[in-house]
Amino acid sequence: MKDTVMGTLSQRLEENQIQLNQLLGKSTDLVTKELQLDSSTHIALVYIDGLVDTQVLHNSILYSLQEGAIQDQFKDLDPFQKLELLRKRILIAGDLSVTHDFKQFVHQLMSGNVMVLVDGTADALRIGLPGWEDRNVSEPNSQSVVRGPMEGFTENMRTNTALIRRKIKDSQLWLETFQIGKVTQTSVSIMYLTHIASPDLVQEVKSRLGKIDTDSILESGYIEEFIQDKAATPFPTIYNSDRPDTIAAGILEGKVAILVDGTPFVLLVPTFFVSFFQSSEDYYQRSDISTLLRFIRFLSFFITLFAPSFYVAVTTYHQEMIPTSLVISLAAQRESVPFPAFVEALLMELTYEILREAGVRIPKNVGQAISIVGTLVIGQAAVSAGLISSAMVIIVSITAISSFVIPESGMAVAARIIRFALIGLAGFMGLYGILFGVFLIILHLASLRSFGMPYMSPIAPYRSSDLKDSIFRFPWPLLKTRPSNNKIQDLKRQDTSKREGSAYDREK
Amino acid sequence: MIARNRKIFIRLLLAFIVPMLLSGCWERRELNELAFVLGMGLDKAESGYRVTLQVVIPSSLTAPTVGGTGGGVPIVVTAFTVPTIYEAERQYSLISSRNGYFGHIRVLVIGEELARAGVGEVLDVLTRSREPRNDFYVMVAKDTTAEKALKVFTPLDKVPANKLFNSLDKSYKNTSKTVAVPLNRFIEDLISEGKNPVLTGVVVTGSAGEGDKKSNVEDSTPKASTLFHNVAVFKQDKMIGWLGDKETIGYNYLTNNVVKSSGPIDGDDGKPIIIEALHTTTKRKIKFIDGEPHIYIHVKAVCNIEDVHSKDNLEAERVIKQLERKSEERITLRMKTAVEQVNKKFNADIFGFGESIYHTSPKAWARLQQTQGDDYLKSLPIHYQVSVTINRIGITDKSFIDDIKE
Numbered sequence: 001m002k003d004t005v006m007g008t009l010s011q012r013l014e015e016n017q018i019q020l021n022q023l024l025g026k027s028t029d030l031v032t033k034e035l036q037l038d039s040s041t042h043i044a045l046v047y048i049d050g051l052v053d054t055q056v057l058h059n060s061i062l063y064s065l066q067e068g069a070i071q072d073q074f075k076d077l078d079p080f081q082k083l084e085l086l087r088k089r090i091l092i093a094g095d096l097s098v099t100h101d102f103k104q105f106v107h108q109l110m111s112g113n114v115m116v117l118v119d120g121t122a123d124a125l126r127i128g129l130p131g132w133e134d135r136n137v138s139e140p141n142s143q144s145v146v147r148g149p150m151e152g153f154t155e156n157m158r159t160n161t162a163l164i165r166r167k168i169k170d171s172q173l174w175l176e177t178f179q180i181g182k183v184t185q186t187s188v189s190i191m192y193l194t195h196i197a198s199p200d201l202v203q204e205v206k207s208r209l210g211k212i213d214t215d216s217i218l219e220s221g222y223i224e225e226f227i228q229d230k231a232a233t234p235f236p237t238i239y240n241s242d243r244p245d246t247i248a249a250g251i252l253e254g255k256v257a258i259l260v261d262g263t264p265f266v267l268l269v270p271t272f273f274v275s276f277f278q279s280s281e282d283y284y285q286r287s288d289i290s291t292l293l294r295f296i297r298f299l300s301f302f303i304t305l306f307a308p309s310f311y312v313a314v315t316t317y318h319q320e321m322i323p324t325s326l327v328i329s330l331a332a333q334r335e336s337v338p339f340p341a342f343v344e345a346l347l348m349e350l351t352y353e354i355l356r357e358a359g360v361r362i363p364k365n366v367g368q369a370i371s372i373v374g375t376l377v378i379g380q381a382a383v384s385a386g387l388i389s390s391a392m393v394i395i396v397s398i399t400a401i402s403s404f405v406i407p408e409s410g411m412a413v414a415a416r417i418i419r420f421a422l423i424g425l426a427g428f429m430g431l432y433g434i435l436f437g438v439f440l441i442i443l444h445l446a447s448l449r450s451f452g453m454p455y456m457s458p459i460a461p462y463r464s465s466d467l468k469d470s471i472f473r474f475p476w477p478l479l480k481t482r483p484s485n486n487k488i489q490d491l492k493r494q495d496t497s498k499r500e501g502s503a504y505d506r507e508k
Numbered sequence: 509m510i511a512r513n514r515k516i517f518i519r520l521l522l523a524f525i526v527p528m529l530l531s532g533c534w535e536r537r538e539l540n541e542l543a544f545v546l547g548m549g550l551d552k553a554e555s556g557y558r559v560t561l562q563v564v565i566p567s568s569l570t571a572p573t574v575g576g577t578g579g580g581v582p583i584v585v586t587a588f589t590v591p592t593i594y595e596a597e598r599q600y601s602l603i604s605s606r607n608g609y610f611g612h613i614r615v616l617v618i619g620e621e622l623a624r625a626g627v628g629e630v631l632d633v634l635t636r637s638r639e640p641r642n643d644f645y646v647m648v649a650k651d652t653t654a655e656k657a658l659k660v661f662t663p664l665d666k667v668p669a670n671k672l673f674n675s676l677d678k679s680y681k682n683t684s685k686t687v688a689v690p691l692n693r694f695i696e697d698l699i700s701e702g703k704n705p706v707l708t709g710v711v712v713t714g715s716a717g718e719g720d721k722k723s724n725v726e727d728s729t730p731k732a733s734t735l736f737h738n739v740a741v742f743k744q745d746k747m748i749g750w751l752g753d754k755e756t757i758g759y760n761y762l763t764n765n766v767v768k769s770s771g772p773i774d775g776d777d778g779k780p781i782i783i784e785a786l787h788t789t790t791k792r793k794i795k796f797i798d799g800e801p802h803i804y805i806h807v808k809a810v811c812n813i814e815d816v817h818s819k820d821n822l823e824a825e826r827v828i829k830q831l832e833r834k835s836e837e838r839i840t841l842r843m844k845t846a847v848e849q850v851n852k853k854f855n856a857d858i859f860g861f862g863e864s865i866y867h868t869s870p871k872a873w874a875r876l877q878q879t880q881g882d883d884y885l886k887s888l889p890i891h892y893q894v895s896v897t898i899n900r901i902g903i904t905d906k907s908f909i910d911d912i913k914e
Contacts, residue, residue: 315538315539316536316537316538316539317535317536317537319537319539319542319609319611319612320611320612320639320641324544324546324612324614324670325670327539327544327612328544328564328566328569328667329566329569329570330539331539331540331542331544331566332566332567332569332570333570334538334539334540335540335566335567337540340536340538341538341539427536430535430536
């Protein structure tokens, strides 16, 4: 296959057609429209049906080509001049370019361009007329907010870049595109603010993207796994979002966005642990509320991580730590439970994970069945049958609910994985085991890097100036500098001059 | 280099993980395999000790729908005659399907006979064992045995040990007629220089024989019940006698343990006005005058007027000042009588005056010990100063009694 895509186009129209047909195996969506403009001018329009906007093709291009007046102009021109004439005078619609490389020709053909071949020249005219069925810009699904923009990225990369450009109208917002995937030839773009983002970072992103050698990129998740610093970790080191405002905010902080054609999920590097506890809404509502909500998110993370293991540890090893009346109540609930608390917790957590997975996969119209089975059978019947204690149901429920508080699901998934390990440690060694697990987690987190930058920043290494927008969210007027953990070039976000009283204030 | 580091890391990890396997599941106990001992009683037996364990039955305490059967008796009380206390735990597993768990003991009741004979030896096991938390209250069963006191069913708090714990907690805060002494403080006082411990006494009233039947809690007035009365005075680890209510109040004032205390003050017409102390702090200072230690007690009390039988005009500042002065006198009297009574009857330094002197000047304490021996209390000069502020007189001023029409 490699050999056939090499070389340049032939001067003869027929030869090109034969070669193309051979290459595509006579695929039925390949349309070749031959036209004779005058006695000596044979041209052919080649495109893939469904990838081009046929309405524009018919109304504008074919119409222009068939205007009687142009036929005179072709006299006494050699084929290349004819092509130039077509490009400059006749076909005005769409963006145009000339190619003579066969490989590029095929790629452009596959990307939704109409290719114009003129008999007698080895050059082809490309008319950009992409027009395929697209999903409209709609509300982002993965990170809902109450207040904030309700538009989300789509599968179309051009729409996505436009969504970002509409938020950052600055010439310094640069966009670079690469084709990755030998077979899929997926467009992957990076967007960054060239006067803010660290040049080293941009270089590193480009080089990591350049090193990807795979046949297909179908989603940004492929890219994420190829370019992340460390594969052996449950924690996500690359942030993804389908919200243009979140990505734009990241770019404004000197991060690099990686857009992949065909998916609404855009990647953002580098990423820090605290980023996963920030929602774009934090910046749209009052800072005090946002700070409180961030605390609640961190708390929820700890609950979802430790609640079941802590329960197991305390009830099987450290009964003296529970208040007397509570321990008696728990003992009463466990009276008829046949399993040890450890098995009970594992069983319930597993059941919940199964329910959850089923809930995601199940067709929407049978979805109700799952909730009935889930709540009634697992929740109530299991307790009244004496298989599990109601305290355990409460623990598993609060664990499950807490996991949904974390705005980005990647971190919640990490917590799910670690939770099971912690339950094991707790069932085995009690609080001592949990502490051991905590140490391992902290050591691991401290060793993580995202594009060479410490994952736990600004907590470790500690940067007090960055705390104002990580654990806390200070009011906007106080966020004078951008986070420094990205090693950005320009720290200053806004004027640091003191706020002076307005005329209104002074009058009073 | 990296390979070497990795090798070291793997070895360290192994050294870290392998010992942990050794301790795996050690001490793992499920909640439904434990018999929670909430109350423990110690009595003297003809040979050895009589140990009473009050074990809670968890399923009887919760709503019947969850798990167990519900209802039934909330506790099971077992008593053993054993040579040593620890033996009781072993004996318990002979009669029970579950192991006794001592981590949640709420009260330790010591029978009067044992208390008088000395408690030092029996308490060691409770401080040595890992399980008990040492913050449970200790009390002495007055005129009865611990076993009998622990067998009495209680209506409101279904677990009698809980009832004893909570009611002691409340009563010392509300009346100052008891002392709430947890085990760790009791032992601290035992070993402390110049201080002797006290414990509240618990008595069984009514027909004690009926207390251990479930029918006891089926009457609106239980046939038998437990209540706190008097305070046991210890000299070293032996109990030597009982303090009355008034002395106990004095004791609590002297040791800065009063949370609330109330008492009548006579009005101008001789009828009582009840005044309650709400915030009380006692400061104790030791001064050496001519080398001799003097104790200075300063009580500050903020009081409210709670109940008025007298016809005094409470709106008058003069009357309030007078009441304050009378209250001061009364508190001073309480403290004085407490010290005098204790000196006369027991000659035991339960107030910790010796300890205070020792803390201020160990040399002076040694000298005092040499010159006076155990009788140092009798000649110790104590200076009392009480300042009472009456804060509120309630939501009415002058009593309506005066206005009742004939």
